[in-house]
Amino acid sequence: MKKQFYSLLAISLISMGSFAQMPERILDKSNMREGEHVEYCTTHKKLAELRKDPKMAAMIDGAQAEMQNHAKSKGDNNTTKATVYKIPVVFHIIHNNGTENISKEQVADAVAILNRDYRKLNTDANNVQTPFQGMPTDVEIEFELAKKAPNGACFAGITRTSTALTVAPPDQGWSNPGGLQQVNAVINGNDIYQGVWPHTKYLNIYVAADIGGAAGYTYNPMTNATASASNMYYNGIFILSTYTGSIGTSSVNSSRSLTHEVGHWLNLEHVWGPNNNPGNAASCSDDDGVQDTPMCIGVTSCSLSSNTCNDPVQQPAEIN
Numbered sequence: 001m002k003k004q005f006y007s008l009l010a011i012s013l014i015s016m017g018s019f020a021q022m023p024e025r026i027l028d029k030s031n032m033r034e035g036e037h038v039e040y041c042t043t044h045k046k047l048a049e050l051r052k053d054p055k056m057a058a059m060i061d062g063a064q065a066e067m068q069n070h071a072k073s074k075g076d077n078n079t080t081k082a083t084v085y086k087i088p089v090v091f092h093i094i095h096n097n098g099t100e101n102i103s104k105e106q107v108a109d110a111v112a113i114l115n116r117d118y119r120k121l122n123t124d125a126n127n128v129q130t131p132f133q134g135m136p137t138d139v140e141i142e143f144e145l146a147k148k149a150p151n152g153a154c155f156a157g158i159t160r161t162s163t164a165l166t167v168a169p170p171d172q173g174w175s176n177p178g179g180l181q182q183v184n185a186v187i188n189g190n191d192i193y194q195g196v197w198p199h200t201k202y203l204n205i206y207v208a209a210d211i212g213g214a215a216g217y218t219y220n221p222m223t224n225a226t227a228s229a230s231n232m233y234y235n236g237i238f239i240l241s242t243y244t245g246s247i248g249t250s251s252v253n254s255s256r257s258l259t260h261e262v263g264h265w266l267n268l269e270h271v272w273g274p275n276n277n278p279g280n281a282a283s284c285s286d287d288d289g290v291q292d293t294p295m296c297i298g299v300t301s302c303s304l305s306s307n308t309c310n311d312p313v314q315q316p317a318e319i320n
Contacts, residue, residue: 042214088146100209100241110245131313149193159190167210180233199235211238216261272298284309
């Protein structure tokens with residue numbers, strides 16, 4: 001199934017093209033598009049930082065091995081239609097009474113875009129290069145706002161937490177990232193349920209004014225199901241309010257960022273592998289784990305003829 005996500009992750013990456021007013025930070029210019037003020041995705045950096053701890057690295061490797069074995073047992077080229085999986089989503093709005101306190105209509109719009117993209121209802125679904133024609137597929141995953149909180153109380157799938165931590169504090173190493181403090185603020189101060197929102201029951205999406213200089217980030221799936229704030233953090237998605245949906249504080253140009261981050265949450269790497277160093281020949285040795293995508297060197301502009309390391313695209317019939 002992983003190869004079915006390729007066009008979603010690539011198209012959503014290209015679409016991250018709006019401006020965001022952010023606090024002054026030291027940003028990695030190589031991870032930004034010309035004219036932007038945020039790094040478009042820092043998932044690869046977050047994972048690299050996490051891997052500095054041997055126990056976390058072993059956990060990540062174990063989770064990846066488990067998923068690869070599962071994919072092989074199911075068959076990579078299985079096109080049989082199956083159950084449409086519905087994922088309950090909670091949008092945790094972290095705000096300081098500013099414009100980042102986005103409306104329920106903007107949240108609903110973001111969910112609609114996710115469902116459009118993952119069910120192949122987007123009009124640009126087949127706007128891919130010739131070798132990939134016919135590959136975009138209905139992933140058969142739908143997203144819906146959760147209806148019940150962990151304590152069984154009914155709610156509308158949105159929590160709101162008023163705190164200055166809508167601007168993420170600086171990371172203090174892998175064990176104390178600023179995003180974890182934002183998660184703790186949600187757990188202790190949201191308006192629906194104070195406590196852990198298990199990542200095994202919800203896709204937790206944290207919307208804030210600043211998430212450390214990125215438009216969005218998440219981690220690849222973790223297998224540890226322990227109910228804790230840290231596991232909420234490592235299994236959730238962080239996104240700027242200005243990159244959520246296509247209305248309100250966001251725009252059409254930045255509306256596919258969440259599609260991109262959900263791809264990571266569902267275990268997709270960037271198409272150039274676990275880094276984003278444009279022009280770095282080392283990227284040609286980094287696989288993204290998807291058989292029908294070639295080795296890619298990585299770019300920061302929408303270049304349809306960029307260097308792909310001369311690795312041929314595998315057609316579906318060639319995939320074992």
